[in-house]
Amino acid sequence: MGKIKVVHYVNQFFAGIGGEEKADQTPFKQDGTMPIGAQIEKAMQAINADVEIVGTVVCGDSYFNENLETAKAAVLDMIKSYEPDLFIAGPAFNAGRYGVACGTITTEVQEVLGIPVLTGMYKENPGADMYKNKVYVVPTKDSAAGARDAIKKMAPLAVKLATGAEIEASCVDNYMPNGIRKNFFETKRGSERAVEMMIKKLAGKEFVTEFPMPDFDRVDPNPAVKDMAHARVALVTSGGVVPKGNPDHIESSSASKYGEYSIAEFDDLTSETHETAHGGYDPVYCNQDSDRVLPVDVMREFEKAGRIGKLHEYFYTTTGNGTAVLNAVAFAKEFSQKLVAAGVDAVVLTST
Amino acid sequence: MAYNFKIMTNNELVFEKYGNEYEVDYKPGTYEELLLRVRTEVHNGAKLLTHPLSGSIKPNETPFKTVYLKKGKGPLHLDFDSVEMIENAIITAKKFKIRFPVMPDYIRADFALIDLSLMESALPAATQA
Amino acid sequence: MVKEIERAGIPVVHICTVTPISMTVGANRIVPAIAIPHPLGNPALSMEEEKVIRRKIVETALEALETEVDKQTIFEVKY
Amino acid sequence: MKLELGYIKISDIQLSNESKVENGVLYVNPEDIINLIKEDENIATVAVDVARPGESVRITPVKDVIEPRVKVEGPGSIFPGVIGKVNRVGEGRTHVLKGAAVVTTGRIVGFQEGIIDMSGEGAKYTPFSQTMNLVVTCEPVDGLRPHEHEKAIRFAGLKTAVFLGELGRNVEPDEVETFETLNVKEGIEKYPNLPRVAYVQMLQSQGLMHDTYVYGVDAKRTLSTIIMPTEVMDGAILSGNCVSSCDKNTTYHHLNNPVIADLFKAHGKTLNFAGMIITNENVYLADKERSSDWAAKLCQYLGVDGAIVSQEGFGNPDTDLIMNAKKIETVGVKTVIITDEYAGRDGKSQSLADADPLANAVVTGGNANMVIHLPKMDKVIGHINFVDTIAGGFDGSLHEDGTIEAELQIITGATNELGFNKLSAR
Structure with missing residues (x-):
């Protein structure tokens, strides 16, 4: 089998250029490996001699996150120039912006170049939550001191990905659970595992549940709005209200995209102007009067009466069902930044 | 004697046997269509008395389902437990692709009988409530 | 979604019917x-009556x- | 209450002209079995076969699997209230033909459940590919209604297992294991500083082909109650449940309940196996509330520190399981629950039909929607053309070349919710 070409992505620190002061480093590529890349390559070659890191692409964390579109495009081209069979980013350990950069670029490479990708970071790294359901993320320790351990876990999974071997359950192939349930054979039968888990739980020791209940993590409530009369309030819905004709073709359930539409010149939604894209419930009522799902008419009245300061010009919409939808989480992360940037003080979220 | 429960089903056997004794809202249709009909009732305030996924036979296997409901007091008084249960049941049913649109009658008859038996196992409790 | 906005x-x-699911979603x-x-x-009501209810819900949401x-x-x- | 189990290791089953157990071989005269079963005039024909681990044999549809046992000392006999008279069991000594099993098959209703492959991919997922199986295929008389039909085949299996168990009455066991459950006071006095743990078993109880019997009583008509683990070893609980083959408990599972076995292994060392509670899974929601309230109350009254909860079946039992877990945790008793999952063929769907943050300790027996490919078997015992309508099988799952493409849920015992297997998921 011919050589298996791998491209490795690192930030300014792991390229030996410098720390925070060099975080604005613009993207460049270099044949061969950086020090950490050489270690990863050595570990991979111990499993499969054909695997080789043919090139490394470097970009400063600040440059990447602050010039997202241009950086992504530039880094992507450099990666493409090597025509790799596998792309590895990081590991980023607990470096937040590096982790987000690794997650962003691996997802981009996976979608655009369609080749297997892998990264690694500490579970508390913000990049982990954002991307563990999109790409394989190997859990690492929270600092570079954990480099050997990270490489020991990343190398076998990298070789499996590069050779198209079947990826097994998250605890077998050492990647962060990504919500996709995979069967495998434990060494002990279930009842024995249950007894062991019970003993740990009774002793107050840490145990790992084999099936985490759906996402129950809590987010602390924000302080109340002090002066609603001057507050900018935005409307968001998972009920799928869209302008008539559903211009962006938002899918009828668990949509893969969200809509951002202006209601600046609307005091009332009517059957001529708006409808619902949601397929999970009887659409007749919403299509007759979308105010029943997105209360623009009443919010406009409250704006005119001074009950609220301003009804935000844009509303955000998608279709989800009752359970937490992976895409919806990503959409909300994205448009929440836009709401913050637009100075929105509060959000009314309606769902069906 | 008027009971305060109502039976919704797509199983003709249930209607034949109990149609004149209790209020049986029978309408032929698929398992999922029946769940959606139950959901509309629940969203008008009805309360579930039996679990919409009763029976271990999978939603895409048996064509029949029967559910007991208690009439509600209108959409402003939702029973949230029932709402959550029927919503989760629909999500669960959707996981199973309908596989036997065409089924020999003798197999349909067996499924109808089992659904009838499941329904009958709840009858004593429902009539005493 | 609601958690990401709060975060x-x-x-x-969050105005939603299935409160328990909304509870579990955080x-x-x-x-x-x-x-x-x-x-x-509520389509069973007239447009005007519907608006009265809608106002009450949105007012509660603002509160x-x-x-x-x-x-x-x-x-x-409070209807 | 103390019980000794005497294991008589069975290495092979041979059909012969005399039924006996000799040097670890179970000899069976098919006529004995056929005459025994045909005492019930509802059964028209009976066939007896042997299926051994590694053979290219497929058994389907599987109604129940039973382990041959016989009580040699102590009151009562195996399957009290069903085959034996109603008499309290769970004490004295019981002999077990360890390694042997009776498997009942035959058309019950049009659709059917359960495949046991003795070799190939399917064998990996069922415990009954490792047992020496005496397969009894029964066909009913015409016009038998499913209720009577199900009962006839259930009794055929139980009677056969009792008959075979009888053959081991005077055989010296290869190994004896002793189990003892002390009463609450003795238990606390003997193990003052070991955490006390109960086992809460949920029994499938929803109607025809969904029932479980306790001393012959249909579980759906019972309130949650206490039972001695050793009573279960003598067949106090048996299965009338032949639906959802991957996660239904066969009578074999009840007799060899793994939670009981593993709690006894830890008993006196790391925990005090304080007792066992059985509760049902009814169709009527108010019954679910009442039964789970009652089970939590018993946990509280027994003053246990922890409870392992197991369920049986698909869909609505998830609601009972979560109710039990939530209420038991709320009375201050820590829980570990055992379940399986229906996460869709791609593993991305919502695994359970219910959830609660309190159920934070879960053991899983795997995703029953996983698609598997079963090779052709040379010999099929039972009826093969039913596989199309078997749960998990889909149109065309039975290919002309005899191979089967279907979901794991068609394999008997594959994702058992007592924790009987090593299969899991993450």
């Missing part, structure tokens, strides 16, 4: 809506945003 630092009120300020197909309306909460709280709408 971004914007107070958010909303802190919850206003029970009318029904899934028409959370802020929820103006109320300090430390954990998940359901704000009942």
Whole structure:
């Protein structure tokens, strides 16, 4: 089998250029490996001699996150120039912006170049939550001191990905659970595992549940709005209200995209102007009067009466069902930044 | 004697046997269509008395389902437990692709009988409530 | 979705029918809506009557945003 | 209450002209079995076969699997209230033909459940590919209604297992294991500083082909109650449940309940196995509330520190399981629950039909929607053309070349919710 070409992505620190002061480093590529890349390559070659890191692409964390579109495009081209069979980013350990950069670029490479990708970071790294359901993320320790351990876990999974071997359950192939349930054979039968888990739980020791209940993590409530009369309030819905004709073709359930539409010149939604894209419930009522799902008419009245300061010009919409939808989480992360940037003080979220 | 429960089903056997004794809202249709009909009732305030996924036979296997409901007091008084249960049941049913649109009658008859038996196992409790 | 908006630092009120699911999804300020197909309306009523109900729900939602909460709280709408 | 189990290791089953157990071989005269079963005039024909681990044999549809046992000392006999008279069991000594099993098959209703492959991919997922199986295929008389039909085949299996168990009455066991459950006071006095743990078993109880019997009583008509683990070893609980083959408990599972076995292994060392509670899974929601309230109350009254909860079946039992877990945790008793999952063929769907943050300790027996490919078997015992309508099988799952493409849920015992297997998921 011919050589298996791998491209490795690192930030300014792991390229030996410098720390925070060099975080604005613009993207460049270099044949061969950086020090950490050489270690990863050595570990991979111990499993499969054909695997080789043919090139490394470097970009400063600040440059990447602050010039997202241009950086992504530039880094992507450099990666493409090597025509790799596998792309590895990081590991980023607990470096937040590096982790987000690794997650962003691996997802981009996976979608655009369609080749297997892998990264690694500490579970508390913000990049982990954002991307563990999109790409394989190997859990690492929270600092570079954990480099050997990270490489020991990343190398076998990298070789499996590069050779198209079947990826097994998250605890077998050492990647962060990504919500996709995979069967495998434990060494002990279930009842024995249950007894062991019970003993740990009774002793107050840490145990790992084999099936985490759906996402129950809590987010602390924000302080109340002090002066609603001057507050900018935005409307968001998972009920799928869209302008008539559903211009962006938002899918009828668990949509893969969200809509951002202006209601600046609307005091009332009517059957001529708006409808619902949601397929999970009887659409007749919403299509007759979308105010029943997105209360623009009443919010406009409250704006005119001074009950609220301003009804935000844009509303955000998608279709989800009752359970937490992976895409919806990503959409909300994205448009929440836009709401913050637009100075929105509060959000009314309606769902069906 | 008027009971305060109502039976919704797509199983003709249930209607034949109990149609004149209790209020049986029978309408032929698929398992999922029946769940959606139950959901509309629940969203008008009805309360579930039996679990919409009763029976271990999978939603895409048996064509029949029967559910007991208690009439509600209108959409402003939702029973949230029932709402959550029927919503989760629909999500669960959707996981199973309908596989036997065409089924020999003798197999349909067996499924109808089992659904009838499941329904009958709840009858004593429902009539005493 | 509601958690990501809250996490971004914007107070958010969730108007939804299935309160238990909203609870499990982690909303802190919850206003029970009318029904899934028409959370802020009731087709059985006239347009004007519907608007009265919608105003009450949205008013409750605004009050929820103006109320300090430390954990998940359901704000009942007084019809 | 103390019980000794005497294991008589069975290495092979041979059909012969005399039924006996000799040097670890179970000899069976098919006529004995056929005459025994045909005492029930509802059964028209009976066939007896042997299926051994590694053979290219497929058994389907599987109604129940039973382990041959016989009580040699102590009151009562195996399957009290069903085959044996109603008499309290769970004490004295019981002999077990360890390694042997009776498997009943035959058309019950049009659709059917359960495949046991003795070799190939399917064998990996069922415990009954490792047992020496005496397969009894029964066909009913015409016009028998499913209720009577199900009962006839259930009794055929139980009677056969009792008959075979009888053959081991005077055989010296290869190994004896002793189990003892002390009463609450003795238990606390003997193990003052070991955490006390109960086992809460949920029994499938929803109607025809969904029932479980306790001393012959249909579980759906019972309130949650206490039972001695050793009573279960003598067949106090047996299966009338032949639906959802991957996660239904066969009578074999009840007799060899793994939670009981593993709690006894830890008993006196790391925990005090304080007792066992059985509760049902009814169709009527108010019954679910009442039964789970009652089970939590018993946990509280026994003053246990922890409870392992197991369920049986698909869909609505998830609601009972979560109710039990939530209420038991609320009375201050820590829980570990055992379940399986229906996460869709791609593993991305919502695994359970219910959830609660309190159920934070879960053991899983795997995703029953996983698609598997079963090779052709040379010999099929039972009826093969039913596989199309078997749960998990889909149109065209039975290919002309005899191979089967279907979901794991068609394999008997594959994702058992007592924790009987090593299969899991993450």
